[in-house]
């Protein structure tokens with residue numbers, strides 16, 4: 529009889545403990561690519577871009593022709609990455625910026641996929657794929673940060 533009570537108590541504790549653990553996890557913000565909740569936060573296309581390093585089709589994303597004033601943030605970890613101030617129409621069909629809001633928040637990685645040598649850009653904090661950087665941008669930097677709309681969210685000023 530005593531043993532039965534002990535088993536029930538142990539089970540009860542286990543249930544309470546696992547429930548608590550669950551609550552704590554779900555209240556945390558999604559911060560990195562390994563977080564299982566990221567699949568709920570992002571659309572399948574966004575997930576393919578941010579985690580799978582995919583590219584959205586040109587002229588299909590939500591920001592290539594977007595002209596509001598504000599800040600573009602990382603779709604995964606919400607780091608502020610680009611400003612509408614440096615956004616320009618590159619004609620490529622992807623949101624293009626001639627500078628990052630803060631260069632230390634955008635990491636550049638050599639990318640030799642698809643038989644091309646390109647520089648991939650990722651969010652420094654969470655490593656989410658953003659797009660590529662090219663040196664055919666306008667003055668004053670001469671750079672073109674070519675970013676997938678799916679990698680970004682927008683905060684209106």
Ligand SMILES: [Zn+2]
Pocket residue numbers: 602603604605606607651652653654655656
């Ligand atoms: Zn990020």
